[in-house]
Amino acid sequence: MIRYRLEPADVSSIRFGISPLSELGLGLRAFRAPDRYPLQRPWLDRIAAVRPLLDHEVLLGLVDDRRWVADFVNPRPASALTSIDDELAALGRITRGRLHADLERVHGTVPAVFTGRHDAVVGRLQQALATTWELCFAPYWPRMRAVMQSDITHRARTAAHAGIGAVLGGLSDAVRYDGRLLDVRLSSPIARDRPVAGEGLTLVPSVFVVRASVPIDDDQPPTVMYPARGQGAMWSTSPHPDAGAVRDLLGATRAALLDALGEPASSTDLAVRFGVSTSAVNQHLRVMERGGLLNRTRYGRAVLYYRSTVGDAMSARE
Structure with missing residues (x-):
């Protein structure tokens, strides 16, 4: 531990x-x-x-x-x-x-x-x-990354509604948190005690962790690798949706944006690519995010959008 x-x-x-x-x-x-x-x-x-x-x-x-x-x-x-x-x-x-x-x-x-x-x-x-x-x-990787990103989104919502304690306690049955001490049970019988001491604790979802994992060397930055949610459906297959039906449902502009966001991009990048105003792109992106088709993350000063698992399914992308 x-x-x-x-x-x-x-x-x-x-x-x-x-x-x-x-x-x-x-x-x-x-x-x-x-x-x-x-x-x-x-x-x-x-x-x-x-x-x-x-x-x-x-x-x-x-x-x-x-x-x-x-x-x-x-x-x-x-x-x-x-x-x-x-x-x-x-x-x-x-x-x-x-x-x-x-x-x-x-x-x-x-x-x-x-x-x-x-x-x-x-x-x-x-x-x-x-x-x-x-x-x-x-x-x-797009499938694997989508599972991990969806996990992070879920836990961020949990933190917003129930606090970080609920997130830490729910990472795995091998992880326990009492408000100050985070215990991670490992296969090694050696007990280790590691103050975080301002180095920051990073939580890393993985599709190759069954219970929980941490660095072997205690001098490495505090990190907990834990099993990502939703792995059971990662390799499931379904018929590809009809592209025309998706355009009819979302409209041509939003369908094109969804198709383009297999890789993260900012609203400014998309506005240049599609030849429309940034404000118009932002309106579409916010609606699509609220609808669960997109995720977003901050990278430096930019906000990047990318397809969620639902968005991937609608765009028929692997």
């Missing part, structure tokens, strides 16, 4: 994030122990044909039989829109000491594949992860 000690200022600064690299790292556990992730069996079946193309020596060197994963492939996300390219670039700057220390915490030693000239080891690691992302995650 790990106990995170939160002061009032720590509670007020709790935030959510999504990390593509962390999700890839956690997904390696399904490679190692597929029977532990029955909800992701459809994904494993879909990627079976490309898995022989992966660098398994590197990938399986990142996770052990306990399903512990090296911390450097579980980074704390900077925001809900963290980029896999940025995360892989940051991984390229890892020091030899950090690389070896994280691997030793998992395996007790450094696997042979990670010994040798440091720049060559890191280059191979980056390439192995980039290839795994491209072949196994990128085609299905």
